[in-house]
Amino acid sequence: MRYSQMFLPTLKEIPSDAEVISHQLMLRAGMIRKLTSGVYSYLPMGYRVIRKVEQIIREEMNRAGAQEIFMPTVQPAELWKESGRWNFYGKELLRFRDRKDSECCLGPTHEEVVTDIVRNGVKSYRQLPQNLYQIQTKFRDEIRPRFGLMRCREFSMKDAYSFDIDTVNADLSYQKMFAAYNRIFERCGLKFRPVEADTGSIGGSYSHEFLVIADSGEDGMAYCEGCGYAANLEKAEIARPEEQAVDVSSFLTREEIHTPEVRTIEEVCAFLQVRPENVIKTLVFSADGVPVAVLVRGDEEVNEIKVKNYLGCDILEMAMDDMIQAAAGSPRGFVGPIGIKCRTLADYSLMNLTNMVVGANREDYHLKNVNFERDFKVAAFADLRVVRESDPCPRCAGGIHFARGVEVGHVFKLGTKYSKAMKAIYLDKNGKEQYMVMGCYGIGVGRTVAACVEQYHDDNGIIWPLAIAPFQVIITPVNMNDQDLAAAAENLYADLSSQGVEVILDDRDERAGVKFKDADLIGIPLRVTIGPKNLAAGNVEIKNRKSGEINILSVEEVKKFILGAIRQL
């Protein structure tokens, strides 16, 4: 395409409301424009990248045996009531009434709709497995949309749903999708890592996220280079320490100490001259309205997702003052495990510790030299804290590393959560009714593109991988008024285009410096510069956007080089 005819409104200034680099660069490179909070339009250059990612997704989903469908954006409330999510899903589910006063929502995901389709279309085990996917617009009414395409309200997602006769086959479907996702992100040219993850509001038993490595990523991951274990930080496990024999003779006498206005771990440590490792932090949560105390070592943080999953509750929140007072008989800051009137769980970090400091369940008092079993019991020890980089790998006990990433894909084993709620049943070989076993698999298309920019950019702009670049080549005649240069540029443009190469001809009457800056900003992988000196010798210059490498080649050689690079995709 000719640059002069393109709708490519680049910006010189960094837009003030763009916090992350992908948002800044995609605005500056004329790829996206904001319509309203968390809602963006894709301009031609941005949409070309989206379409390329979609094409890779389609090819790999089809190759994995999935079939493409297209489900509606507007969904009726009834299905969501059937699945139970109408009430459970928060305000991110945008609900409204149509002109006939029917309750509807904008689909944030499509488990309900696809389960309805499949329960009506599949009667027998002979019709399974099925894996149906779509690339479709979702809406989630985020409370704080931010970071451009990273966390927007309206976004394009590839979502797939598998239906199997049993968990063994469902695991095969999951593995197929896992493999397909690896191929998809590899083909996009991204550095990424699949990590174990929490299942969140989608539910189900097990899930992996695909994180594109980027320091700016919202998600943290812990990974082990030894055994390959990798998990989202919120999910990353901590192994149960070995239990040591308790030396009861080392237990000191318990003391109650007056600690007026001493509430936080830091205040307690300073007042009592102890280290946080010697303090038990007691947090009271409301789990679906029931108080639960969680104990963790003073220098560790409770991981609420682990607590929630351990308890299997729907809603976990920090307890309000009245609940704390009722359970502990004392206000926040002086709560401890001895005599507390609720279920009490202890994190593994507390195993094998002795003579600890705890709240006394009495205002302005703490206890010293508190010991398990002698002074109190807990319902269980469990993995309830946030992982640290100094923790050992939960699988191989080697070292773990932390990295940050952007979640671009998520695969879930759903089990029978939706098929039971919505009666998605088939007849097995013996004519007996069985629930289908489901999985679901999502890729954020716009997010994948934004994550790519987070991963590949420099001070001058975006650096697209060849596979998803909006155009593969930009031809830059340094002066369009020089007839020889213009003719050479036109010839090369026509020649490459006719061979299927996606080329921009920068035919603008602009200085070479301006053209170079724009080419770098929009991130075209290969730039062919046509200047008078080189051309006089029958040569042109080709520059690799990523490596910065420059070669002077004959026109024929440059064509061969470009076609060779593209053939490798």
Place this chain on the structure above:
Amino acid sequence: MRYSQMFLPTLKEIPSDAEVISHQLMLRAGMIRKLTSGVYSYLPMGYRVIRKVEQIIREEMNRAGAQEIFMPTVQPAELWKESGRWNFYGKELLRFRDRKDSECCLGPTHEEVVTDIVRNGVKSYRQLPQNLYQIQTKFRDEIRPRFGLMRCREFSMKDAYSFDIDTVNADLSYQKMFAAYNRIFERCGLKFRPVEADTGSIGGSYSHEFLVIADSGEDGMAYCEGCGYAANLEKAEIARPEEQAVDVSSFLTREEIHTPEVRTIEEVCAFLQVRPENVIKTLVFSADGVPVAVLVRGDEEVNEIKVKNYLGCDILEMAMDDMIQAAAGSPRGFVGPIGIKCRTLADYSLMNLTNMVVGANREDYHLKNVNFERDFKVAAFADLRVVRESDPCPRCAGGIHFARGVEVGHVFKLGTKYSKAMKAIYLDKNGKEQYMVMGCYGIGVGRTVAACVEQYHDDNGIIWPLAIAPFQVIITPVNMNDQDLAAAAENLYADLSSQGVEVILDDRDERAGVKFKDADLIGIPLRVTIGPKNLAAGNVEIKNRKSGEINILSVEEVKKFILGAIRQL
């Protein structure tokens, strides 16, 4: 693809709520499923057809120089208030509030959003023309969704918007789109006709609809085979008759006649023993709240769209009783032009008529022998009635014909309606601010597919044109348990697939009759049947779904035949 693995839930029964054949067949052929009123999911077979139509649209839009973008479904109220349509657009615009209580709507069309994008991205005449298009989901909250994909609430539309420096260039953009639309529908294999049409709620000065010819179509058209004139029935013009010299001597004396309870044209004709051609029908309308009387010959029908366009009003409705009483001094049924207190327009059908019957503007009375000029005057004669097949062509005075069709595309000259309201301005060569001149161009993607089914089907099912068929070929081994047949089928399937042919292998363990019925229902253009007798002679049978033609060919010949047919696309 293997039939046994496809999600293709065909139905034997005709679904009871499906009134039109496309709706019935697309449900039966497992192409679509209803989610809720006017909202459908596309199943794999249906979505394949959609994607093919989309691909043809993309290729032709790109070839015409348009650039693809993607705009949001959820739109902020502000832009609609700016254009003035927030109040003007009826209840089909689904309005709601998000969690932050901002007013939004689901986009039924995207003039506002695209105009906002272009006014921010284009500053100079050098950046024009631009033509931006998208293929995107629209929502129109129809009061009575019906006919499956024909009139649904959520639907996929290709919408394009052109921006030019002046009307001359805007006309060129319009012509390019007009030509592209012709190519698109031709390539889809449809019989269609572009017709002049009303601009409706989109507005603008001039438009064409593309109607796919089908007896079941909602739209009527009038066309002339002589000069090529074609128009939607609601738009079809009627030429002004030649004015004849008035022979005042033929005027009879006006008489008032008591006509108790005689209101309708039929009652008047019966009572007074006259023909409808001798009666003037007087209808009172409210045009933006102001009464207007429209006169038409008793045997003709007023075309309200013509009246609305003639008056240039926003809302035209039949007047309520109180408005009629105020203007005519009499109730409905006895209204006439003499002495009526409002603007009065007469249809061309009344020119040159004398001694007519009219309402007397007095309850239970009519007047006989009423004549223009002698008895009353009108503000104008104009083309205000519904066309008839007996009318002459308004261009060449030849004969016109009527046909019915399904509107699948619509191109509009918008002029400066939106650019003025939203200040879409550029600087011309002299540095002077000018309004951009716009056009907009829509294709209903799902409707195109449904219209195709309306046009091409028989008692056995759908007959897809090769260009948009979900699969091009279906291979039907009559018995999968016969190893020779199965092997021949597998070989042909592998061979054709590897050459890019889209093939279904019907590998189900079903009787041949069942397979044939399903192949006919889903409408695959070419069916290759592999049976023992033919195969023993090295042959297979190929059947053309459309013509019914059957040929027995060798396997090599059949491959060549299929590849030849596909290469012609």
